[in-house]
Amino acid sequence: VILGQSPYLKSLICEIALANESEGGGVVAVLADAPLEQMQRELNSIPDEKLGQTKIVVRQGSSLEWDDLKLVSVTTARVTIVMANNAVSADESDAFSLRVALVLSGFDYMSGHVVSEIRDIDNKERIELISRHRTECVVAHDLVGRLMIQCARYPGLAQTYESLLGFAGDEVYIQEWPQLVG
Numbered sequence: 581v582i583l584g585q586s587p588y589l590k591s592l593i594c595e596i597a598l599a600n601e602s603e604g605g606g607v608v609a610v611l612a613d614a615p616l617e618q619m620q621r622e623l624n625s626i627p628d629e630k631l632g633q634t635k636i637v638v639r640q641g642s643s644l645e646w647d648d649l650k651l652v653s654v655t656t657a658r659v660t661i662v663m664a665n666n667a668v669s670a671d672e673s674d675a676f677s678l679r680v681a682l683v684l685s686g687f688d689y690m691s692g693h694v695v696s697e698i699r700d701i702d703n704k705e706r707i708e709l710i711s712r713h714r715t716e717c718v719v720a721h722d723l724v725g726r727l728m729i730q731c732a733r734y735p736g737l738a739q740t741y742e743s744l745l746g747f748a749g750d751e752v753y754i755q756e757w758p759q760l761v762g
Contacts, residue, residue, distance in 0.1 A: 581652045583643040583680060584663035585612040585619065586697075590626055592661070597634035598748070605633025609652035616640040643680045646687075655690050662696040664720070670699035678703070681711045 582592065593608055600606040612619060619638045626636075641648030643662070654660055662680050665673040677696050684694060693714035696707055704717040731738040744752065 581654050581657040581660045582608065582610045582663060583612070583649075583654075583660065584665060585610075585614050586663040586666060589663070590623065593623065593626060593634075593636060594630045597631045600634050601632050605635070607635045607637060609637040609639065609657070611639045611641050611643060611648060611652045613640065613642055643676075644683050646683070649683070649687075654684070655687050656692075657690075658692040660684065660690070660692060660694045662694065664697040664699050666699075671703075674698045674700050674703040674707070678707050678710065681707050681715060685711050 582589065586592075589610070593610075596608055597605070610619065610623070616638065619640070623636050623638060637652070639648070639651045641651060643649065662677050665676060668676075677698055681694070681696060684690065693716065694711065696715055696717050698704060698707065698717050698719055699721070701719045701722055704719065707717050708715055727741065731741070
């Protein structure tokens with residue numbers, strides 16, 4: 581489930597579709613307060629070969645309303661992504677993300693975790709503190725800035741990051757081995 585709209589929405593959906601490819605696709609539900617026809621037109625412009633078997637469901641509504649969140653099955657989603665609002669100031673955007681986290685914490689049960697994009701690193705603790713569910717805050721510009729500086733300082737690092745973090749090519753599997761601890 582993706583809550584909100586962003587200039588990066590189409591790219592995010594394409595990456596989710598690529599990640600879901602090994603599982604035969606999936607469903608991405610988008611809930612935003614933009615006009616439904618506008619959102620559908622924008623998302624229908626994604627080429628079918630980029631989506632694979634992944635289906636997109638678009639709903640108009642508010643991320644602060646329980647009934648609207650139930651429309652996109654936020655309680656059963658593997659992941660709920662709260663997009664930052666780039667049209668307002670960082671404090672206003674993060675205040676909205678904080679209110680969404682409060683609303684989500686009102687649900688007794690959520691099967692997945694929440695990833696909240698925030699614009700000011702100082703607000704990270706606040707959102708994680710009030711959230712009852714597993715919430716991870718991501719400050720995209722901070723993360724991208726750090727990666728760019730590292731890649732500029734160490735030639736070849738960008739290709740390493742691409743191969744490790746991308747979904748194309750080889751895959752990385754993580755397994756715990758208790759006998760190797762220590």
